[in-house]
Amino acid sequence: MTNTIDQPTRADATSRVERAGGAARVAAQRLAVLTRADKDAALHALADALLAATDRIVAANEADLARGRESGMAEGLQDRLRLDPERVAAIVEALRQLAGLPDPVGDIVRGSTLANGLQLRQIRVPMGVVGMIYEARPNVTVDAAGLGLKSGNAMILRGGSAAADTNRVIVGVLREALAQQGIPADAVQLLDGGHEDVNALITARGLVDLVIPRGSDRLIQAVVQGATVPVIETGVGNCHVYVDAAADLDQAVAIAVNSKTHRPSVCNAAESLLVHRDIADAVLPALYDALTSAGVVLHTDQRAGEIAGRHGTPYTPATEDDFGTEYLDLQLSVAVVDDLDAAIAHIGRYGSGHTEVIVTADRAAARQFVARVDAAVVAVNASSRFTDGGEFGFGAEIGISTQKLHARGPMGLQELTSTKWVVEGDGQVR
Amino acid sequence: MTNTIDQPTRADATSRVERAGGAARVAAQRLAVLTRADKDAALHALADALLAATDRIVAANEADLARGRESGMAEGLQDRLRLDPERVAAIVEALRQLAGLPDPVGDIVRGSTLANGLQLRQIRVPMGVVGMIYEARPNVTVDAAGLGLKSGNAMILRGGSAAADTNRVIVGVLREALAQQGIPADAVQLLDGGHEDVNALITARGLVDLVIPRGSDRLIQAVVQGATVPVIETGVGNCHVYVDAAADLDQAVAIAVNSKTHRPSVCNAAESLLVHRDIADAVLPALYDALTSAGVVLHTDQRAGEIAGRHGTPYTPATEDDFGTEYLDLQLSVAVVDDLDAAIAHIGRYGSGHTEVIVTADRAAARQFVARVDAAVVAVNASSRFTDGGEFGFGAEIGISTQKLHARGPMGLQELTSTKWVVEGDGQVR
Numbered sequence: 014m015t016n017t018i019d020q021p022t023r024a025d026a027t028s029r030v031e032r033a034g035g036a037a038r039v040a041a042q043r044l045a046v047l048t049r050a051d052k053d054a055a056l057h058a059l060a061d062a063l064l065a066a067t068d069r070i071v072a073a074n075e076a077d078l079a080r081g082r083e084s085g086m087a088e089g090l091q092d093r094l095r096l097d098p099e100r101v102a103a104i105v106e107a108l109r110q111l112a113g114l115p116d117p118v119g120d121i122v123r124g125s126t127l128a129n130g131l132q133l134r135q136i137r138v139p140m141g142v143v144g145m146i147y148e149a150r151p152n153v154t155v156d157a158a159g160l161g162l163k164s165g166n167a168m169i170l171r172g173g174s175a176a177a178d179t180n181r182v183i184v185g186v187l188r189e190a191l192a193q194q195g196i197p198a199d200a201v202q203l204l205d206g207g208h209e210d211v212n213a214l215i216t217a218r219g220l221v222d223l224v225i226p227r228g229s230d231r232l233i234q235a236v237v238q239g240a241t242v243p244v245i246e247t248g249v250g251n252c253h254v255y256v257d258a259a260a261d262l263d264q265a266v267a268i269a270v271n272s273k274t275h276r277p278s279v280c281n282a283a284e285s286l287l288v289h290r291d292i293a294d295a296v297l298p299a300l301y302d303a304l305t306s307a308g309v310v311l312h313t314d315q316r317a318g319e320i321a322g323r324h325g326t327p328y329t330p331a332t333e334d335d336f337g338t339e340y341l342d343l344q345l346s347v348a349v350v351d352d353l354d355a356a357i358a359h360i361g362r363y364g365s366g367h368t369e370v371i372v373t374a375d376r377a378a379a380r381q382f383v384a385r386v387d388a389a390v391v392a393v394n395a396s397s398r399f400t401d402g403g404e405f406g407f408g409a410e411i412g413i414s415t416q417k418l419h420a421r422g423p424m425g426l427q428e429l430t431s432t433k434w435v436v437e438g439d440g441q442v443r
Numbered sequence: 444m445t446n447t448i449d450q451p452t453r454a455d456a457t458s459r460v461e462r463a464g465g466a467a468r469v470a471a472q473r474l475a476v477l478t479r480a481d482k483d484a485a486l487h488a489l490a491d492a493l494l495a496a497t498d499r500i501v502a503a504n505e506a507d508l509a510r511g512r513e514s515g516m517a518e519g520l521q522d523r524l525r526l527d528p529e530r531v532a533a534i535v536e537a538l539r540q541l542a543g544l545p546d547p548v549g550d551i552v553r554g555s556t557l558a559n560g561l562q563l564r565q566i567r568v569p570m571g572v573v574g575m576i577y578e579a580r581p582n583v584t585v586d587a588a589g590l591g592l593k594s595g596n597a598m599i600l601r602g603g604s605a606a607a608d609t610n611r612v613i614v615g616v617l618r619e620a621l622a623q624q625g626i627p628a629d630a631v632q633l634l635d636g637g638h639e640d641v642n643a644l645i646t647a648r649g650l651v652d653l654v655i656p657r658g659s660d661r662l663i664q665a666v667v668q669g670a671t672v673p674v675i676e677t678g679v680g681n682c683h684v685y686v687d688a689a690a691d692l693d694q695a696v697a698i699a700v701n702s703k704t705h706r707p708s709v710c711n712a713a714e715s716l717l718v719h720r721d722i723a724d725a726v727l728p729a730l731y732d733a734l735t736s737a738g739v740v741l742h743t744d745q746r747a748g749e750i751a752g753r754h755g756t757p758y759t760p761a762t763e764d765d766f767g768t769e770y771l772d773l774q775l776s777v778a779v780v781d782d783l784d785a786a787i788a789h790i791g792r793y794g795s796g797h798t799e800v801i802v803t804a805d806r807a808a809a810r811q812f813v814a815r816v817d818a819a820v821v822a823v824n825a826s827s828r829f830t831d832g833g834e835f836g837f838g839a840e841i842g843i844s845t846q847k848l849h850a851r852g853p854m855g856l857q858e859l860t861s862t863k864w865v866v867e868g869d870g871q872v873r
Contacts, residue, residue, distance in 0.1 A: 042791075042815070042817075045814075045815070045817075046814055046815060125836060127834070127835075127836060131825055133836075135852075140847050140848075141817065141847065218667075222847050222848075223847070237648075237671060241667060241668050243673075243674075243846060243847070243848040244673075245848070261870065263870070264869075264870035267872050268870065268872060270872075271872035271873060272872075275872070275873050361472075379867075383865050384475075384476055385472070385475070385476060387472075387475075387568075387571065387863075388863065389863065389864060390863070390864040390865075390866060391863060391865055391866070392865075392866040392868070393865075393866070393867045393868065394867070394869055394870050394871075395561055395866050395867070395868030395871045395872075396871065396872040396873055398872070398873045399561060399866055399868075399873065400864075400866075404557070404873075405563060405864075406555060406557060406563075416673060417570050417571065417652050417653070417673070417861035418570075418652075418653060418673040418675070418848060418849045418861070419848045419849035421862050421863065421864075422862075422863075422864045431847035431851055432851050432852075433819065433820070433821060433851065433852075434819060434820040434821070434830075434835075434851075434852045434853075435813050435820075435821055435823075436820060436821070436822040436825050436830075437809075437822075437823045437824070437825070438822070438823065438824045438825030439694075439824055440691070440694035440698065440824050440825070441824075441825045441826065441829070442697050442698060442700075442701035442702075442705070442825075442826040442828070443828045
């Protein structure tokens with residue numbers, strides 16, 4: 014697939030994806046029965062091959078970067094795209110760490126013996142063929158290939174066109190290394206045609222078992238709207254930190270500042286601060302000082318704005334849009350709420366179901382918040398930044414699901430598996 | 444919703460579904476925090492109310508049946524539609540049994556304490572709002588409402604137009620009984636507009652968390668193709684019984700006959716018989732005798748046909764289509780295969796991923812079959828008819844999933860839940 018000439022017509026894309034999907038299904042049959050030892054050895058072989066190909070990967074990446082600069086790519090995007098020997102080494106190290114993780118395939122989820130003597134067990138099996146649609150960062154190409162291999166899935170990758178040369182070299186290296194390990198090269202394929210390839214991939218029912226889009230909200234929505242194969246939606250995090258009436262002041266400041274400023278460009282960063290009115294006068298000045306010292310621009314509702322005004326903190330009145338916005342930047346909406354119910358209602362209205370934080374010393378308030386807020390992760394007295402596969406101890410992450418079906422929150426190897434029921438008997442009939 | 448006049452335009456349907464979805468979301472917030480005791484008491488109240496309304500339900504059902512007869516509805520469909528006092532009592536009893544089942548909501552799936560002291564737990568929570576699209580049988584209306592209530596989900600039901608009067612009376616009774624229990628009536632709603640309602644329901648992103656279609660392949664495919672909300676595909680079962688070279692003859696006959704004839708109209712009935720060539724001459728005559736005695740019509744490949752011919756068994760040569768057909772009737776395709784690999788390849792080509800059976804005394808063959816056949820249920824020496832939520836001990840079933848995402852195989856209460864991560868700390872930041 015990696016050398017197919019791009020002919021952006023629908024029929025070509027469909028036949029390209031059908032070929033890729035058919036080859037992936039065959040590869041998946043083999044992957045499904047590999048032992049953990051086979052897969053771990055292959056992961057180390059992939060790591061060795063990538064390391065040995067560092068110069069070629071960096072050269073291809075320089076070509077992508079040059080094309081990006083010519084077309085006026087923003088500095089931030091150029092940085093996400095850039096691979097130097099140090100970054101290649103980090104990607105390689107991540108593959109080796111993957112080899113050290115437990116293999117979810119074959120795990121018994123539950124089991125029982127029925128009254129008629131039938132023995133029942135539900136075991137984890139690979140999904141089969143997984144499509145992954147993503148944007149700039151070429152490290153996702155290696156991560157996805159590695160997670161796919163470890164979980165026994167054949168991966169059809171569709172990276173961003175900005176990283177086309179880098180991805181083509183990386184996937185070529187991975188495929189060659191797989192073949193040398195006796196594993197079908199088609200376990201990892203790259204689709205590098207136009208947008209028609211994406212459309213063909215997300216409608217390839219019977220060939221593709223799951224598609225995971227990862228990137229901008231626009232990309233994710235386009236995939237969700239157009240797909241007929243099952244999708245796991247990742248993504249948008251309009252995360253709130255709610256400072257309750259019974260909050261510890263120091264904890265509130267530390268958690269709000271960390272949630273907002275530790276890495277503002279990622280989905281688990283906080284975008285909105287809610288403060289109980291009984292504590293607003295006492296806590297907002299300190300929060301404002303800490304946040305503005307860190308460079309955060311505040312978009313305040315009326316009551317939060319009044320306190321900012323009295324304290325001499327610069328602020329902009331928030332619009333309705335502000336509360337629904339994932340800034341991914343050093344900006345924060347701030348509102349004073351009447352009580353816990355109002356905070357939960359506000360989060361229900363504007364939240365994206367990603368991560369919601371309460372800061373409180375009040376046990377009843379914490380229990381109410383945890384029970385009633387509908388999100389992938391609900392945190393009490395902890396930064397929103399902990400919503401992460403690495404932090405949760407998964408060892409690797411393919412994305413953070415904000416949907417409720419199959420996987421919710423950080424997705425690791427286990428979330429890339431399905432299950433199969435095995436029934437064993439001695440001739441039982443009904 | 445139950446009294447809305449049907450105006451089959453897209454805009455009307457969209458606003459109808461938006462109203463229903465909004466009301467369902469509000470109801471779902473309340474359902475999510477009900478205790479098991481509350482929900483079980485409500486289930487018994489629903490059962491009492493339905494029993495007391497038996498006459499009205501049966502009268503409405505007679506109106507549906509009369510309309511069906513006038514429009515030439517087949518006898519079999521009329522039987523599926525029919526409710527008499529005995530059937531109402533059975534439906535009511537199923538609700539009471541649901542009250543006796545454990546509540547999945549609040550179960551801790553996994554948990555840990557991280558190095559930084561954060562306590563992590565993944566708990567089961569309701570999905571939220573679940574849409575259910577189904578066909579003739581009005582007992583599904585009550586089952587779905589009961590499963591929804593027990594799992595804390597608000598249900599938007601879209602039954603078949605053939606059962607419109609019956610469903611309208613049933614849902615009216617359920618809503619009134621819910622309200623009397625202090626539970627929002629909008630926890631159970633019925634959409635009874637035209638097909639535009641279905642389209643609006645399956646594209647109501649943000650209002651509906653999950654849609655489950657249950658019925659004909661045509662219905663399920665239409666939902667899967669048109670949906671933008673997550674779907675669990677239920678359904679088609681092109682199930683095989685493979686009689687291995689090392690099969691016990693009596694077991695092979697008992698399992699093949701039971702799998703095919705115990706209830707031919709359901710998805711876990713066998714549709715195809717594969718026999719290893721080494722045992723074909725020895726086993727097929729007995730299989731043919733038993734199957735034809737039970738009224739089964741045989742569609743044979745060349746080798747299976749030759750044996751039938753020599754034995755004097757009537758047969759029809761199978762076409763390529765026969766092997767891909769879910770007959771749901773006393774018909775069976777039969778093929779002789781060269782070996783286990785050929786059986787697995789045949790199932791991979793024609794199977795629908797529902798239930799696949801091997802009959803064998805050979806441990807290695809059983810292990811290969813279990814490992815390599817890609818289906819929701821793989822059975823060794825047992826009838827395909829055991830793929831059933833009741834048989835598996837789930838106590839109730841909302842359908843049998845043939846997809847790999849979220850739920851695979853029989854779906855009970857647990858499969859109607861999502862999860863939420865709860866993170867508890869003492870001010871931890873990154």
